[in-house]
Amino acid sequence: MSTKKDSSPTIAIIGTGFSGICAAIQLEKQLGIKAQLFEICKDIGGVWNVNQYIGIESYAPSHLYSLSFEPNPSWKERFSSQSEIHNYMKGVAKKYHLYERTKFETEVIQLEWQEKQQQWFVQWRNVNNHQETESGIFDFVISGVGLLRIANIPKEFLGFEGPIIHTAYWDSSIDYTNKRIAIIGSGATAIQVIPKLRKVTSHIYSYQRTPAWVLIRKQYSYSGFAKFIFRWVPFAMKLYRIYLYFLHESYHIGFGNHKMLGAITLKYYTKTMTSRLVKAGRPDLIPALIPDYPPGCKRICQSETYLEAMAQPNVSVIRSGVKEIRGRTLVDKDGNETEADILILATGFDTKNITGNLEVYGRGGRSLRKYYEETHPQTYKTIAVHGFPNYFFLAGPGSNLGHNSIIQMIEAQTQHAIKIIKAMKKNNIAAIEPTQSAQDEYFAATQKSFEGTVWKGGCTSWYLDNKGAVHALWSKSATAFWIMLQKPNFNDFIQYRKNKENRIRNL
Known part of the structure; x- marks a missing residue:
């Protein structure tokens, strides 16, 4: 690790999903900084390395769900597999x-801000041997772990x-053939798993507290000619990406404060799902599978086979939640008993536990975990937190989307962080963090922007966080996010030089 005497700052990147990869590449490209990456798994990829359940595919188009500076002309289908x-x-x-530059099977367990050195003291350990620990000093830490990483495993099912x-720890060694399977959850994962699993199981019991809005996905394969054009006419592929981007941007209109458009969207979604269930011969499932909340309040899913699979005789929908478990028998809240051979938890991730096992101690020993438990997962423009100098979030609180590709958000956040680091390096600034007032103003404005939208439906x-605030999403368009992060406003930051606090304007 380099010291403060070196001209180039040292940077630790936690996670090697799209966030970590993007940040590491752009730091080297634009600033010549070779960051140190830490990855808890054996390989890079983040959620796309860990999640390998049956039927897993992207919900965003392949040509949009990829780094803009590394386009891929060879995507096989509109929506790619894991x-x-x-x-x-x-x-x-x-x-x-x-x-x-990546330390694999390495878990970063603690970050501690050193006031005197104005650097981060970082501790990590070997995931296979927790006694094997190391530490280092870094000028900056970039958190690329995102929100979808800690599996939500409700304790009531462990009996x-x-x-x-x-589903985040799929076991492909288990034989699911002719088994009675209970699946808990009705979100994006369950919607991908059930149609595939139904074909081999004896029976699937789908436990759903609330159903999901499910649209036709419209999957298709790219022809050899299309791939040829994308490869040899890069501008055509760029235009196609732009088309996909603005197509998905348009979906945001139905989520906002537009009552008429919201009503039209609701009517269209209801009609589409109703017609599919009627066509499948199961109009009786309409009350159970069509949501009673506005489209977009929860993640909208896409599948051309899910509703049709739910209509099959070897699938049962159970809307009454599980009250207790006796051995291999699930007892729902209506008193009905269902015996299963295998229990699958499609219960998603614990998005409210932002730091997971990682302890982050900022200025004055302030705990990020405790701070977020006491208030809300607040940030300044999704990327920084007051009290935690030189610490940047990527794909963290407030940066997820319900209508477009998060890759656009990650790239915008990365560019914003790089602009800040570049200005700090130029002006001999040791550390920087947002002011409390700037962060409070940003958080209040974003929460206000959610009022009247489907996310408050x-x-x-x-x-939502534990207090009912929308903490995971960005409320506006991806374009508005990009505009917001184009130019850092250094008047919103506290800047530290030679261990003394200075407010410096117009770096």
Whole structure:
């Protein structure tokens, strides 16, 4: 690790998903900084390395769900599989030699801000041997762990005496053939798993507290000619990406404070799902599978096979929640008993636990975990937090989307962080953090912007924190996010030089 005497700052990047990969590449490209990456798994890829459940595919189009500076002309389909996305990410990481700079099977366990040195003291350990620990000093820390990383495993299901599988830790060694399977959850994961699993199981029991809005996905394969054009006419591929971007931007209109458009969207979604269930011969499922909350309040899913699978005789929908488990029997709140061979938890991730096992101590020993438990997961423009100098979030609180690709958000956040670091380096600034007033103003404005939108439509979702505030999402368009992060406002920051606090304007 370099010291403060070196001209180039040292940077630790936690996580090697799209956030970590993007940040590492752009830091080297634009600032010549070779960051140190930490990855808890054996390979890069983040959620696309960890999640390998049956049927997993992206909900964002392939040509949009990829780094803008590394387009891929060879995507096979409109929506790519986990393996194809993961291979793409590994290829990008190899191209930029990120494997050589990554500590694999390494868990960062504590960050502590050193006031005197104005640097981060970082501790990490080997995931296979927790006694094997190391530490280092870094000028900056970039958190690229995101929100979708800690599996949500409700304790009430752990008493099941058969195999229990969370979709984030899929066990492909288990034989699901002719088994009775209970699946808990009705979100994006369950919607992908059920149509595939139904084909081999004896029976699926789908436990749903609230159903999801499910649209036709319109999957298709790219022809050899299309791939040829994308490869040899890069401008055509760029235009196609722009088209996809603005197409998805338009979806945001129905989520905002537009009552007429919201009513039209609701009517269209209801009609579409109703017609599919009627066509499948199961109009009786309409009350159970069509939501009673506005589209977008929870994540809208896409599948051309889910509703049709739910209509099959070997699938049962149970809307009454699980009251208790006796051995391999699930007892719902209506007193009905269902015996299952395997329990699958499609219960998503704990998005409210921002730091997970990582302890982050900022200025004055302030705990980020405790701070977020006491208030809300507040940030300044999704990227920084008051009291935690030189600490940047990527794909963290307030930066997820319900209508477009999060890759656009990650790239905008990365550019914003780089502009700040570049200005600090130029002006000999040791550390920087947002002011409390700037952060409070930003948080209040974002929460106000959610009023009247579908995200405040009364449903329970992972978008909300424990106090009911929408903490995971950005309320406006991806374009508005990009505009917001174009130019850092240094008047909103406290800047530290030579261990003394100075407010410096117009760096």
